[in-house]
Amino acid sequence: MTDLKNKAARKSGFNRRDFFRGSGAIAAATALQTQTAEAIQNQSPRVISGETSISLNVNGKDHQVKVAPNTTLLDALRYQLDLTGAKPVSSDGSSGASTVFVDGKPMTASTILALQAVGKKIETVESLGADAVQKAFVKHDAEQCGFCTPGFVMAVRSLLDKKPNASKEEIRGGLNGNICRCGTYANIVEAAISVAKGGN
Ligand code: FES
Known part of the structure; x- marks a missing residue:
């Protein structure tokens, strides 16, 4: 009878030993999940309301x-x-x-x-105070309504801090996160190039 059971198990590719091994793994995984859920609960963010x-x-x-x-x-x-x-x-x-x-x-x-x-x-x-970038914006008339200007000045300053001699293409690429609805892009880029070349 035992031989018959073993033969059947070998045929199906699964036996009692595999079953218990699998059950142990599932139990361990379940315990781990429970621990993780408890840890997350303990770390739940504080709710802040009011000022x-x-x-x-x-x-x-x-x-x-x-x-x-x-x-x-x-x-x-x-x-x-x-x-x-x-x-x-x-x-x-x-x-x-x-x-x-x-x-x-x-x-x-x-x-x-x-x-x-x-x-x-x-x-x-x-x-930034009297930064070269601000001076260059004035000199190259790089603004109309001026609403975008502080953002562009900061973006140019950041770009040139990282790459002081940035090329025209690098400047254009570095400023693609800023929008000027008045369309003064050409003058903004000219201002940035002049600072990159050591002037303003
Ligand atoms: S100068 Fe007006 S949005 Fe740029």
Whole structure:
């Protein structure tokens, strides 16, 4: 009888030993899943409602601001710190008009929550002062209404910080995240080229 069972098991390719081995693996996987679910539950995010007082490091100084959970960094900069350089053109950041540096990287302040900016170094266009890029924009008449200009200035500054001698093509490519509805692209690129060549 045992021989018959063994023969049948060999034929089907499955036996009691495989079954118990499989059950053990399933039990271990289930235990692991339970542990993971518990760990996730323990780490569930804190729900924040109402206004919270936070500190933002902007242009080298710490500032106390009160923000709601959905306050963007752009709103905190403009309406609490009176830094109106970054512009509210597109809430999805597609215009690039709200470009600021976050820990040295260009990012659109309209797409970042103020709460996410805590502990980071924020730099706005106001921090550039009499930067060569700003001077070049004036010299090359690189603006009309000026709404896109702070975002372009920050984008050019970031590009030339990484690549001081960027070519025309590199400049055009580096600015493709910014939109100018007045169409002053040619002058913006000329301004950037002049800085890349060491002038303004
Ligand atoms: S100068 Fe008007 S949008 Fe660029």
